[in-house]
Amino acid sequence: xxxxxxxxxxxxxxxxxxxxxxxxxxxxxxxxxxxxxxxxxxxxxxxxxxxxxxxxxxxxxxxxxxxxxxxxxxxxxxxxxxxxxxxxxxxxxxxxxxxxxxxxxxxxxxxxxxxxxxxxxxxxxxxxxxxxxxxxxxxxxxxxxxxxxxxxxxxxxxxxxxxxxxxxxxxxxxxxxxxxxxxxxxxxxxxxxxxxxxxxxxxxxxxxxxxxxxxxxxxxxx
Ligand SMILES: C[S@@+](CC[C@H](N)C(=O)[O-])C[C@H]1O[C@@H](n2cnc3c(N)ncnc32)[C@H](O)[C@@H]1O
Numbered sequence: 001x002x003x004x005x006x007x008x009x010x011x012x013x014x015x016x017x018x019x020x021x022x023x024x025x026x027x028x029x030x031x032x033x034x035x036x037x038x039x040x041x042x043x044x045x046x047x048x049x050x051x052x053x054x055x056x057x058x059x060x061x062x063x064x065x066x067x068x069x070x071x072x073x074x075x076x077x078x079x080x081x082x083x084x085x086x087x088x089x090x091x092x093x094x095x096x097x098x099x100x101x102x103x104x105x106x107x108x109x110x111x112x113x114x115x116x117x118x119x120x121x122x123x124x125x126x127x128x129x130x131x132x133x134x135x136x137x138x139x140x141x142x143x144x145x146x147x148x149x150x151x152x153x154x155x156x157x158x159x160x161x162x163x164x165x166x167x168x169x170x171x172x173x174x175x176x177x178x179x180x181x182x183x184x185x186x187x188x189x190x191x192x193x194x195x196x197x198x199x200x201x202x203x204x205x206x207x208x209x210x211x212x213x214x215x216x217x218x219x220x221x222x
Contacts, residue, residue: 043106053079151221187219
């Protein structure tokens with residue numbers, strides 16, 4: 001498999017106005033690419049950080065069975081309203097993933113909520129609990145360790161992450177590399193695939209993160 005891909009930066013789906021200021025969706029083209037590569041119709045595709053549901057909605061459109069967890073109630077309600085398989089999105093905290101009655105999963109695509117290394121509130125708690133960057137990485141590792149028990153043998157897990165560029169006031173966060181290292185403690189790290197963007201929207205991502213490519217970290221269920 002090629003280790004870099006170039007895809008259109010497209011988000012076709014219209015979302016309600018309330019989400020426009022915090023539209024951190026994954027481009028649909030990226031999800032489509034990996035679902036095509038690693039799944040067949042009827043397979044179960046899971047996202048533990050469902051957000052506005054790109055993984056689940058694309059999976060359903062491609063005749064796969066979507067499953068996901070989302071902690072934010074408004075986002076959960078929106079995704080639920082868009083899915084045909086409405087009960088396949090769970091409102092909850094992925095840190096408790098082992099408490100949910102998940103099916104056996106064929107494939108995972110996810111973009112976890114990110115944290116900068118100088119932040120002091122844990123994004124995995126909805127920024128409600130204090131926590132260091134190391135706490136965040138440890139908890140992410142724990143989520144993927146719990147996930148391992150629900151994966152079918154040979155299931156691939158793709159985690160999209162960025163490094164976060166320095167700003168005038170903030171240090172660089174090597175998020176993609178730190179996430180790769182942390183999750184390697186839970187799953188078998190196989191390779192990174194670098195996603196580059198063509199077309200509209202590219203400058204937006206560069207503006208936010210300092211880069212216009214992302215790392216798709218590929219793991220095997222071990
Ligand atoms: C980067 S967004 C995912 C975007 C998604 N890929 C999409 O295209 O819409 C990360 C999501 O993780 C959710 N989240 C954060 N902590 C969580 C947790 N502990 N359990 C489940 N969801 C969580 C956030 O509310 C946010 O919607």
